[in-house]
Amino acid sequence: MAEEIGDDEAALRWTDRAVDLAEAAGDHDLASYAFVRRALITYYKGNAADTVALAARARSRRFPDRIRGLAAQREAQGHALAGDYDACMRALDAARLLLSSGQHDTEAPALGTTHLGDPAAMITGWCLVDLGRPRQAAKHLDRECAAIPGHALRTRARYGVRRALAHAVAGEFDHSCELTGRLLQTTDCVGSATIATDLRRLARTLARHPRRPAFLAISAHLNASLAPAGR
Structure with a gap:
């Protein structure tokens, strides 16, 4: 929740607190997932190197496959941010295998999103945007977004x-x-700071054609959604 209102420092503090409590209860895997969470914060700050480095720390073989798969996805996003297509695709391939294997581990906690039928396919589309391949990205995202359940509002908004x-x-x-x-x-309903980051980027892209009727039809609502008082 702290992350979603844009308070990264509080988000990191609560992440550390969650790790301390989990370890006290004998759950040592959550500490590895914390690296995935921290890497998301550095991703949204535009720091590719730290995103890759943090995610890589959660890919040790001693961790459950699902956590390693989520870490590989985050690492792929970091590589995409850096413009490294080959490294990004290798990380996505690893994520696909690990997440598929992790589905059979009934003891593993359901960390990460549970509303994506094929998380690696969705993140592939996500990464292709950062890699400057928007047409390929749109094909992936069109297909995967169509499969998101209607009640999963935050997931539908994010992707x-x-x-x-x-x-x-x-x-x-x-x-x-x-x-x-x-x-x-x-x-508007979700009110997410991380989603707003992409929404601002989208708004800047659409605003390049301010006189187009399609933009004029949504510009007032879009500007209101991005205004500080509207979040």
Whole structure:
């Protein structure tokens, strides 16, 4: 919750507290997942090197496959941020195998999102945006977003905004505006600082064509959603 309101320092403190409590209770795996959580904060700060380094610390073979898979996904996002396509795809391949294996580990806690049918496929689309391949990204994200359950509002908002961004960067302006308009009520409801990061990037991309009717139809709501008082 602290992370979602944009308080990274509090988010890190609570992460450390959760690790301390888990270790006191005999759960030593949560400490490894904390690296994945910390890497998400550095990702949203635009720090590719720290994102990769933190995620890599959770990929030890002594940790459960699901945690290693989530770490590999985060590492892939860091590589994408750095523009390293090959390293990103290798990490995604590892994530796919580990998460598939982790599904059979009934003792492992359900860490990370549980609303994605194929997390590695969705994160592939996410990474392709950062890698400057928006058309490929849009194909992945279109397919995977269609499979998100209707009640999973935060997940729909998070990946839906990234999907709209992919279409915008690919030059599919009107379609991106249409997707954005459908998402704004959900993003307002969720009120997430991390989702707002992508929404601001999307807004900057769409604002390059301020006179287009599709943009004018959503601009007031989009600006209100991004205003400090609206979050």
